[in-house]
Amino acid sequence: MPEMPEVESLRSFLSERAVGRVVARAELTAFSALKTFDPPLSALHGLEVTGVHRYGKFLALDVDGVWLVTHLARAGWLRWRESIPPTPARPGKGPLALRVVLDDDSGFDLTEAGTQRKLAVYVVTDPHQVPGIASLGPDPTAPEFGRPELDAVLEAAGRAQLKGVLRDQRVLAGIGNAYSDEILHAARMSPFKASSSLTDEERDVLLAAIRSELADAVQRSAGMAAKDLKGEKKSGMAVHGRAGQPCPVCGDTVAEVSFADSSMQYCPTCQTGGKKLADRRMSRLLK
Secondary structure (H helix, E strand, O other): OOOHHHHHHHHHHHHHHHOOOEEEEEEEOOHHHEOOOOOOHHHHOOOEOOEEEEEOOEEEEEEOOEEEEEEOOOOEEEEEEOOOOOOOOOOOOOOEEEEEEEOOOOEEEEEEOOOOOOOEEEEEOOHHHOHHHHOOOOOOOOOOOOHHHHHHHHHHHOOOEHHHHHHOOOOOOOOOHHHHHHHHHHHOOOOOOEHHHOOHHHHHHHHHHHHHHHHHHHHHHOOOOHHHHHHHHHHOOOOOOOOOOEOOOOOOEOEEEEOOOOEEEEOHHHHOOOOOOOOOOOOOOOO
């Protein structure tokens, strides 16, 4: 799933290529992806792209006051095309969900792999009309996010596990399954540690890990073409998606806990005092 660093890189990528161009046409091929009806998708036609913004994991194009907002979900992606043929895109069973063509015939496709159709597209007059944006927690990469803000998040979470708190978009915007694994590994903390149990020193460590992991991921992705971002994300991971491989810090074998629809990876030596977490949903909590 694209998370904040990848979406931020897509925002930068589109800012360089789409801002100042006029939308020639927008073609919907997966009708279930469009979650709004007023304004219609056709309201974008003939308007200039004046900005590209990110809200958590949402990517939003300001098209002269009409906003095209998308959430790429687990298997969605944006594919830039320097030249799009004039033949209209046709609805079908392929991965294409939405095509946006600009006035110089360049543009982008929103695609979604697999059988689940969770990619979402909204056309609104204010990004906060999108429910997922309206409910977002603070952005941990914002300059104003510091220890007081993190303290408030952790105290409000109480005994909730750190892993779940970090990836809850209503609590912190933009961190998902992958970067929560990376942040907790960098902070040397168990994913099941109770949020409110952190000492002052541990809170400083966690804040530093959040800042550094997200900033480093954004920096690694800077200037990359959209098609290369997925590969960069995977190659930059220390533990996420690397179960069975050696931890780059201590050399222990990266372990995994699998759930019904996701999994998490961690280093037993770095994070859980050498203990392996039970590989089932009701794993015993580690303090």
